[in-house]
Amino acid sequence: MSVTGAGRPRLATKKRPGDTAREEILDASAELFTTRGYTNTSTRMIADAVGLRQASLYHHFSNKDDILDSLLSGTVDEPLAVGQGIQGVEESAVVKMYAMAWFDADQLSRSRWNLGALYLLPELRTDRFGSFRESRFTLMNLYATIAGGVVQELESDVSAGTEELPFRLVETIVNGRADTENGRGSAGLHHASLIATAAVRVLGFPGDIDGIHDRAVRVVADVTASSIFEKKAGHGQ
Amino acid sequence: MSVTGAGRPRLATKKRPGDTAREEILDASAELFTTRGYTNTSTRMIADAVGLRQASLYHHFSNKDDILDSLLSGTVDEPLAVGQGIQGVEESAVVKMYAMAWFDADQLSRSRWNLGALYLLPELRTDRFGSFRESRFTLMNLYATIAGGVVQELESDVSAGTEELPFRLVETIVNGRADTENGRGSAGLHHASLIATAAVRVLGFPGDIDGIHDRAVRVVADVTASSIFEKKAGHGQ
Numbered sequence: 215m216s217v218t219g220a221g222r223p224r225l226a227t228k229k230r231p232g233d234t235a236r237e238e239i240l241d242a243s244a245e246l247f248t249t250r251g252y253t254n255t256s257t258r259m260i261a262d263a264v265g266l267r268q269a270s271l272y273h274h275f276s277n278k279d280d281i282l283d284s285l286l287s288g289t290v291d292e293p294l295a296v297g298q299g300i301q302g303v304e305e306s307a308v309v310k311m312y313a314m315a316w317f318d319a320d321q322l323s324r325s326r327w328n329l330g331a332l333y334l335l336p337e338l339r340t341d342r343f344g345s346f347r348e349s350r351f352t353l354m355n356l357y358a359t360i361a362g363g364v365v366q367e368l369e370s371d372v373s374a375g376t377e378e379l380p381f382r383l384v385e386t387i388v389n390g391r392a393d394t395e396n397g398r399g400s401a402g403l404h405h406a407s408l409i410a411t412a413a414v415r416v417l418g419f420p421g422d423i424d425g426i427h428d429r430a431v432r433v434v435a436d437v438t439a440s441s442i443f444e445k446k447a448g449h450g451q
Numbered sequence: 452m453s454v455t456g457a458g459r460p461r462l463a464t465k466k467r468p469g470d471t472a473r474e475e476i477l478d479a480s481a482e483l484f485t486t487r488g489y490t491n492t493s494t495r496m497i498a499d500a501v502g503l504r505q506a507s508l509y510h511h512f513s514n515k516d517d518i519l520d521s522l523l524s525g526t527v528d529e530p531l532a533v534g535q536g537i538q539g540v541e542e543s544a545v546v547k548m549y550a551m552a553w554f555d556a557d558q559l560s561r562s563r564w565n566l567g568a569l570y571l572l573p574e575l576r577t578d579r580f581g582s583f584r585e586s587r588f589t590l591m592n593l594y595a596t597i598a599g600g601v602v603q604e605l606e607s608d609v610s611a612g613t614e615e616l617p618f619r620l621v622e623t624i625v626n627g628r629a630d631t632e633n634g635r636g637s638a639g640l641h642h643a644s645l646i647a648t649a650a651v652r653v654l655g656f657p658g659d660i661d662g663i664h665d666r667a668v669r670v671v672a673d674v675t676a677s678s679i680f681e682k683k684a685g686h687g688q
Contacts, residue, residue, distance in 0.1 A: 248573070249573055250573055251489075251490055251572065251573045251574065252488075253488055253490035253491055254490055254573075331571040333626070333629075334568040334571060334625070334626070334629050335488065336485070336486055336487055336488045336491075337488065338633070339632070339633055347633055347634070351630075351635055354630075354635070373642070373644070373645055373648065375642060375645050376645060376648075376649070378627070379620075379623075379645075379649055382620070382623035382626060382627065383616075383619070383620070383623070385623070385626055386616075386619035386620070386622070386623060388571075389570070389571070389619060389622055390615070390619065392570075392571050393588075393591075395576070396575070396576055396584055397584070398588055398591070405610070405612060407610070408610055408612050408613060408616075411610065411613075412613070412616055412653045415652055415653050415655075416649045416652050416653060418652075420657060
């Protein structure tokens, strides 16, 4: 069933995945922004890709920036909610760090479009995207806090700034995907466990990873299953 | 002294850094592409920023894509030449890996404009940029080869794909710079030694970094001082 909400009747049958016209618009926009570029995409092209009149699109989003904001926020809201859940769990900091990186790298790998490729758009420097930037920096700080806990727990002798690396390692999934789409054969980096392992190794964890992995997967399962998280995160984008 | 080469007389006095009109065009383009966006920049804007007539700009570059190609190639040609030099040196693989990551992270940190932010442009998927893509993949493969040497030397027990991480870690400099420009206070990641340390840690090097750092710095100094390299790499962009 396709729910168009406040929109006018659809020109054609459903063209895109999504339960609502809003979700279809987001999916089409994500494809166009990541494959044609943000500046090269017009709201008319988006409406065409969904099979909506342009006027109907404006029932859902005021302009192209609103669509971009919604897409980008979708990439940080869920890891932020899960990360806050992970932070509150009774577990060692190493397990929490692994869980956080593993969950987030996995969602960046699996998302239908490589939205992280839009993080470097010059447009994002404007006030319009101040709220998204804040959310992303909050996520970055959460990573750094958990990473700081690992350094303390292990009494690691690491340089200042090392706590920033786990977040950066997770975002390398974006470049890995872009390179694969550009014809680079190897897709090794798409494995979330590789990134999560690297995240704890750079913080000085020398031990066996298998046990950490299993405990971290359990933490993520518990946190994402809790009703509080369901309410908080919704379905991301 | 400003050499305009085949160009017509300059409209104004020199506005940009660079010994030649070509270098000034590249500098202005790098600024405009990274701050306004590639699509949003016209060759007229570039000519204006340099103080050249648009027709004079076309004596140096046929079109905007040629300028972008030249800028991007500049970011990989030099690390590629240095990396090949490092590979040929008689040293342990750990020192070579550290040297490679340290040199490359340093050049990405210090470059006047954050050109790596353009690596994810959808335009780069076209045939026009096939040669740049190949150079970048050659650099990526060089990193993976050196990383493979480290894994072998240390007999590290790492998952398949781990050899891709040092290259990815170096490219995180680009995101770190973009975030700093967007108002994120910390600039911890701009330290090349932090990245180089992480590159050998993820490959399983457990030992003291200080000795490795000193030997790597010597390797880079030797390689960059050799006349073969000078000839090969020129001045990048």
